[in-house]
Amino acid sequence: MKTRHLIALLLAAAVLVSWLFWPRGIAVDVVKVERSPLTQSVVATGRIATPSRIELGTQITAIIDEVTVREGAAVNAGDLLVRLRATDADAAVEQARSQIAEAQARFTQLDAVGLPVAEQAVKQAEANLRVAEAEYQRAQALVAQQFFSPSKLDEAARQLDTARAQLRTAQAQRDANTPRGAERVSAQARLAQAHAALESAQARRDLLTLRAPVDALVIARDAEPGDVAQAGRALLTLAENGETRIYATLDEKNLRYLRLDARAQAVADAFPGQPFDAVVYYLSPAIDAQRGTVEVRLRVTEPPAFLRPDMTVSVEVVIGRKEQALSLPLEAVREVDSAAPWVLVARDGTAAKLPVKIGLRGVGRVEITDGLAEGDVAIMPAGGALDGDRIRIKPARGAPGPTPNLGR
Incomplete structure (x- = not known):
């Protein structure tokens, strides 16, 4: 009888020792893969700018x-x-105006005096020529009859040549005073020159009066x-007055997320409690090589009254949003910035490494587009579990009892 009790006692002790020293797995924290709204945005600092x-x-x-x-x-x-001060410029304008008046007076002189006098001179020269021709013919006849010496004929020929020359001179003077004549062309050139001088003087005087080129x-x-x-x-x-704009710079690593017409929300540092909307309308085609940034310009559709040029603002550009995104906390995804991110999941009390594909990144959460399903349990990295390790799931904080194993 005593032997049976001793055997039973030894078996009980063995069971107790086995329970105490048998490997129970690494205690880990876990999170479930869930569906929830997820918004990804990038934040930049910029300044308020005017159109010009x-x-x-x-x-x-x-x-x-x-x-x-x-x-x-x-x-x-x-x-x-x-x-x-425009004293000299005003004097130059008046001088140019007097030159115009002088040139216009020259036209009046040509019309009222020059052309009529030239026409009368032509008529007088024609009459003189007729007299000289008659005298030459008479002298020629008398010399032929030997009433005069040949020298008389030479004198008559000289007077005839002189009359002809005078007629040509008078005709040239008359032609010069006609509407297409040289005198009128010269007068027109002087008048045009005077007008140009006036325009130049007025332009110079206008430079001395500075006016607003635009509403500003x-x-x-x-x-x-x-x-x-x-x-x-x-x-x-x-x-310049006009649409209000924001010029901001973003880290070039965010360039792949940006697009034109992306919506954004801005907050002025001086008025942090009054956000306002903006829209991306320009992405710089070049990268600042020294800073590793890209310039982004946004249009403020309804600028608040407190905005001032060069005011510092913070801009949050929304680059993606899903109402029902399959997501995990960011720290649950290992090597999230690499080409092959992965998640350690709980499967039947064992840690298993699964590759995943990620999409949007929100504040503290990341979208899982492939590799996991809703309800899967991901192991947080703080516990130190590795692929293939036995695990046991810690109770949730504040829970009254142990958390059941959620692995499949």
């Missing part, structure tokens, strides 16, 4: 007489902004009355 920034200056050196605006002023196209906001003033404006130096800086 205009530096207003002058092409000539002159003294500044008046500056009509200050920083922050809204101006309309054509508004007077800066007036430079004055963001810098670098000129005061009495200063000497130098050619090429900006006096005012304007930000």
